[in-house]
Amino acid sequence: MSETLTHLDSNGNAHMIDVSDKDVTKRTATARSVVKMLPETLKKVIEGGLPKGDVLATVRIAGIQAAKKTPELIPLCHPLMLTKITVGINVLDDCRIEILCTCALSGKTGVEMEALTGASVAALTLYDMCKAVDKGITIVETSLLEKHGGKSGSWSVNNG
Amino acid sequence: MSETLTHLDSNGNAHMIDVSDKDVTKRTATARSVVKMLPETLKKVIEGGLPKGDVLATVRIAGIQAAKKTPELIPLCHPLMLTKITVGINVLDDCRIEILCTCALSGKTGVEMEALTGASVAALTLYDMCKAVDKGITIVETSLLEKHGGKSGSWSVNNG
Amino acid sequence: MSETLTHLDSNGNAHMIDVSDKDVTKRTATARSVVKMLPETLKKVIEGGLPKGDVLATVRIAGIQAAKKTPELIPLCHPLMLTKITVGINVLDDCRIEILCTCALSGKTGVEMEALTGASVAALTLYDMCKAVDKGITIVETSLLEKHGGKSGSWSVNNG
Amino acid sequence: MSETLTHLDSNGNAHMIDVSDKDVTKRTATARSVVKMLPETLKKVIEGGLPKGDVLATVRIAGIQAAKKTPELIPLCHPLMLTKITVGINVLDDCRIEILCTCALSGKTGVEMEALTGASVAALTLYDMCKAVDKGITIVETSLLEKHGGKSGSWSVNNG
Amino acid sequence: MSETLTHLDSNGNAHMIDVSDKDVTKRTATARSVVKMLPETLKKVIEGGLPKGDVLATVRIAGIQAAKKTPELIPLCHPLMLTKITVGINVLDDCRIEILCTCALSGKTGVEMEALTGASVAALTLYDMCKAVDKGITIVETSLLEKHGGKSGSWSVNNG
Amino acid sequence: MSETLTHLDSNGNAHMIDVSDKDVTKRTATARSVVKMLPETLKKVIEGGLPKGDVLATVRIAGIQAAKKTPELIPLCHPLMLTKITVGINVLDDCRIEILCTCALSGKTGVEMEALTGASVAALTLYDMCKAVDKGITIVETSLLEKHGGKSGSWSVNNG
Numbered sequence: 001m002s003e004t005l006t007h008l009d010s011n012g013n014a015h016m017i018d019v020s021d022k023d024v025t026k027r028t029a030t031a032r033s034v035v036k037m038l039p040e041t042l043k044k045v046i047e048g049g050l051p052k053g054d055v056l057a058t059v060r061i062a063g064i065q066a067a068k069k070t071p072e073l074i075p076l077c078h079p080l081m082l083t084k085i086t087v088g089i090n091v092l093d094d095c096r097i098e099i100l101c102t103c104a105l106s107g108k109t110g111v112e113m114e115a116l117t118g119a120s121v122a123a124l125t126l127y128d129m130c131k132a133v134d135k136g137i138t139i140v141e142t143s144l145l146e147k148h149g150g151k152s153g154s155w156s157v158n159n160g
Numbered sequence: 161m162s163e164t165l166t167h168l169d170s171n172g173n174a175h176m177i178d179v180s181d182k183d184v185t186k187r188t189a190t191a192r193s194v195v196k197m198l199p200e201t202l203k204k205v206i207e208g209g210l211p212k213g214d215v216l217a218t219v220r221i222a223g224i225q226a227a228k229k230t231p232e233l234i235p236l237c238h239p240l241m242l243t244k245i246t247v248g249i250n251v252l253d254d255c256r257i258e259i260l261c262t263c264a265l266s267g268k269t270g271v272e273m274e275a276l277t278g279a280s281v282a283a284l285t286l287y288d289m290c291k292a293v294d295k296g297i298t299i300v301e302t303s304l305l306e307k308h309g310g311k312s313g314s315w316s317v318n319n320g
Numbered sequence: 321m322s323e324t325l326t327h328l329d330s331n332g333n334a335h336m337i338d339v340s341d342k343d344v345t346k347r348t349a350t351a352r353s354v355v356k357m358l359p360e361t362l363k364k365v366i367e368g369g370l371p372k373g374d375v376l377a378t379v380r381i382a383g384i385q386a387a388k389k390t391p392e393l394i395p396l397c398h399p400l401m402l403t404k405i406t407v408g409i410n411v412l413d414d415c416r417i418e419i420l421c422t423c424a425l426s427g428k429t430g431v432e433m434e435a436l437t438g439a440s441v442a443a444l445t446l447y448d449m450c451k452a453v454d455k456g457i458t459i460v461e462t463s464l465l466e467k468h469g470g471k472s473g474s475w476s477v478n479n480g
Numbered sequence: 481m482s483e484t485l486t487h488l489d490s491n492g493n494a495h496m497i498d499v500s501d502k503d504v505t506k507r508t509a510t511a512r513s514v515v516k517m518l519p520e521t522l523k524k525v526i527e528g529g530l531p532k533g534d535v536l537a538t539v540r541i542a543g544i545q546a547a548k549k550t551p552e553l554i555p556l557c558h559p560l561m562l563t564k565i566t567v568g569i570n571v572l573d574d575c576r577i578e579i580l581c582t583c584a585l586s587g588k589t590g591v592e593m594e595a596l597t598g599a600s601v602a603a604l605t606l607y608d609m610c611k612a613v614d615k616g617i618t619i620v621e622t623s624l625l626e627k628h629g630g631k632s633g634s635w636s637v638n639n640g
Numbered sequence: 641m642s643e644t645l646t647h648l649d650s651n652g653n654a655h656m657i658d659v660s661d662k663d664v665t666k667r668t669a670t671a672r673s674v675v676k677m678l679p680e681t682l683k684k685v686i687e688g689g690l691p692k693g694d695v696l697a698t699v700r701i702a703g704i705q706a707a708k709k710t711p712e713l714i715p716l717c718h719p720l721m722l723t724k725i726t727v728g729i730n731v732l733d734d735c736r737i738e739i740l741c742t743c744a745l746s747g748k749t750g751v752e753m754e755a756l757t758g759a760s761v762a763a764l765t766l767y768d769m770c771k772a773v774d775k776g777i778t779i780v781e782t783s784l785l786e787k788h789g790g791k792s793g794s795w796s797v798n799n800g
Numbered sequence: 801m802s803e804t805l806t807h808l809d810s811n812g813n814a815h816m817i818d819v820s821d822k823d824v825t826k827r828t829a830t831a832r833s834v835v836k837m838l839p840e841t842l843k844k845v846i847e848g849g850l851p852k853g854d855v856l857a858t859v860r861i862a863g864i865q866a867a868k869k870t871p872e873l874i875p876l877c878h879p880l881m882l883t884k885i886t887v888g889i890n891v892l893d894d895c896r897i898e899i900l901c902t903c904a905l906s907g908k909t910g911v912e913m914e915a916l917t918g919a920s921v922a923a924l925t926l927y928d929m930c931k932a933v934d935k936g937i938t939i940v941e942t943s944l945l946e947k948h949g950g951k952s953g954s955w956s957v958n959n960g
Contacts, residue, residue, distance in 0.1 A: 006571040018564040053174040057697030084818040091806040142299035166731040178724040217537030244338040251326040334533040373494040377857030404658040411646040462619035486891040498884040654853040693814040779942035
């Protein structure tokens with residue numbers, strides 16, 4: 001009674017890529033998110049005075065914790081054991097703050113999504129801490145800057 | 161022996177806003193993320209053929225699940241019981257895909273961060289499913305479109 | 321440049337049901353999972369001697385914890401605040417163990433999925449603790465027994 | 481003052497098996513859950529028209545995400561880094577849908593529980609999306625089909 | 641065939657207390673953890689110089705995030721929607737640091753465990769950031785200071 | 801327009817230690833938490849009769865599950881794949897209960913925080929199950945007893 005009558009699967013169905021037979025190599029990736037805000041908001045980020053308190057430390061911890069949660073958030077990402085996560089914060093011109101997240105591990109698959117998730121959630125946290133004083137605050141970019149390791153080798157946004 | 165000698169706290173310390181005494185009102189918010197890709201990537205998103213499979217359904221589920229996880233991801237967000245989460249996907253001109261996330265609840269605090277987190281993680285998932293064929297894919301915007309309810313009433317990006 | 325050119329959504333897209341305007345009522349549900357095993361396995365469940373130890377307490381805690389995680393596991397379930405979770409364990413004839421999970425809350429949506437998830441994960445935990453001594457152990461049923469509350473009122477497996 | 485007077489432990493206490501000294505080998509497992517429904521429900525699963533939308537994609541993503549969560553759900557399971565998770569869906573005769581979940585990794589312990597958890601949560605998600613139109617829908621089986629790798633080698637439901 | 645033959649439950653089985661019929665009242669609780677360290681470690685906590693960086697902000701965020709996770713960690717705790725979480729840090733004499741965590745909500749059950757979990761995880765985070773320079777660092781106390789609200793009313797450590 | 805104008809980072813910022821280039825070795829750690837209670841509470845822990853039921857099994861499972869969650873709870877801890885977690889419970893004199901948690905893995909970083917987190921959450925769970933009958937119950941110590949493996953070798957509380 002249990003023979004299969006109809007497959008409801010096709011090549012288009014969502015699935016994790018099978019990385020069982022890939023080599024374990026050291027892999028790193030760096031992503032960034034850029035947040036644009038009002039001049040007076042930027043001033044409060046740098047000098048203090050936002051209603052939810054110490055913004056830079058909160059942003060950093062949120063980004064580190066989110067990078068670890070990537071396989072819970074991005075459905076087709078593999079569980080990974082990151083050996084390094086850093087979150088850096090820079091002020092750019094034009095009232096923009098850049099959040100850089102770098103991840104590394106020895107593993108069978110790359111860590112681009114981990115770096116991007118870390119940068120994104122750090123940017124959302126910056127947004128959360130500023131939104132009471134700046135309703136138009138916007139994340140104007142989230143992108144990969146560079147990655148290294150694995151079969152496809154190194155790539156960077158500047159020279160592809 | 162246990163008298164306090166020195167407080168290591170100051171007004172600048174990170175803390176959740178106390179919403180204990182706020183009114184319970186219906187609150188909604190809509191956020192969007194916009195992803196820019198190559199023309200041939202966009203074709204595969206619409207027509208199928210990406211290596212990880214059915215991209216639109218995966219993006220939608222990822223956004224819905226992420227909106228529920230907002231208080232785990234954004235450190236100073238309150239736990240909430242969302243009564244509605246929708247994720248919509250539109251093709252804009254110039255090879256851009258727009259992801260809209262709307263959240264609603266009856267509660268003591270707004271749902272902007274839930275809508276923004278849903279849109280962001282949906283956009284990261286779109287990125288994840290396209291990155292094998294489009295290394296320069298970029299999230300070019302994540303922002304709040306409108307919010308309603310609560311003491312501060314309605315706000316939209318167009319008329320502040 | 322941002323006008324919508326093509327909606328990639330249709331009525332068939334996955335979405336959470338909007339319960340914003342539903343009434344808050346007391347809701348309960350009871351589900352069960354039934355696990356069939358070898359006679360000597362059943363003996364060890366009852367009398368002890370399984371390699372991973374105290375099976376009944378572990379099964380009960382696993383079911384309680386899983387019921388709380390339902391909205392993380394079932395993508396279109398709403399976050400809920402359960403006010404009661406119980407897990408009961410009975411021996412049926414024919415070497416079967418029945419796990420009953422009952423959940424309750426005052427809320428806008430039913431708790432069937434919470435009861436079913438609690439019963440299922442409890443059954444999987446029973447499986448996990450027995451599998452070293454019984455490779456053919458099987459969960460032979462997971463179903464809803466009854467539910468009460470909400471607009472659709474009471475339902476039970478016996479009288480629809 | 482701190483010498484131990486009474487141990488409250490015994491051989492029957494729940495504990496994770498120590499796998500520290502096991503070999504790392506490639507391990508795979510396939511499990512299935514079977515869901516029985518009304519003919520008109522099955523028609524809607526295949527052709528569309530369920531109130532929560534696109535059921536097959538949602539079921540697949542839910543199963544993949546749940547397999548990753550196995551060590552959170554099953555108390556005595558080890559944390560693992562799965563390298564492959566697939567969820568397949570077939571229509572059997574007699575108004576039954578079969579969900580197959582296959583997991584793989586290189587590791588110190590088997591992945592049966594991961595495959596079973598993936599299949600179970602996928603089946604619960606199918607249940608969730610059909611329950612508004614079919615209150616008697618039932619998961620009629622969850623079992624292991626086969627496993628490979630590790631000290632105990634290969635096993636399948638057909639030839640033990 | 642499915643009549644119950646033997647109940648494996650007894651009054652001693654673990655279960656969540658049913659709070660379905662309790663009143664919703666405002667409830668608060670404050671707990672503390674005290675960490676004892678070497679004088680040179682305390683100096684670095686206050687003045688900076690620990691290998692993992694900014695200790696006080698990390699401790700505060702960890703405590704806030706952990707309080708929200710209480711129902712995931714303490715098996716028989718109910719899911720709750722905290723409306724306030726604060727973490728304060730004080731230096732006591734004798735090289736001790738006191739972490740205070742206060743939680744509040746309007747709900748059917750108290751928030752003692754949330755305050756205790758927040759204080760404990762904050763203390764563990766302080767431990768984590770100091771352990772490279774102080775192997776004997778110890779959490780010397782975790783206790784409830786006071787609670788208010790609910791049927792049993794107010795209680796404080798000083799006047800019971 | 802995107803050149804960096806100001807770094808908001810300094811040596812004091814919180815960051816995960818980079819363990820990418822550390823050796824994989826077997827590492828173990830044992831931590832303990834000690835809980836002091838009233839004589840009549842201790843009697844109920846040993847003989848049964850607490851309102852939430854079977855305390856020892858619940859404490860053990862809570863500790864095992866919490867040790868796995870350490871990287872979610874302690875922000876700067878690395879994700880790890882523990883190969884062993886045990887929780888032991890002993891009665892000491894003076895109405896004290898000692899919880900011992902031992903963790904092991906083959907990895908690039910130690911497991912002290914995993915053992916400490918397991919012991920702490922087990923102690924909080926003991927607290928939770930006793931607090932209805934003993935409002936003054938207190939965790940009087942959480943500390944590391946010993947650790948082995950890694951570059952720094954063995955350490956124990958008795959001979960440093």
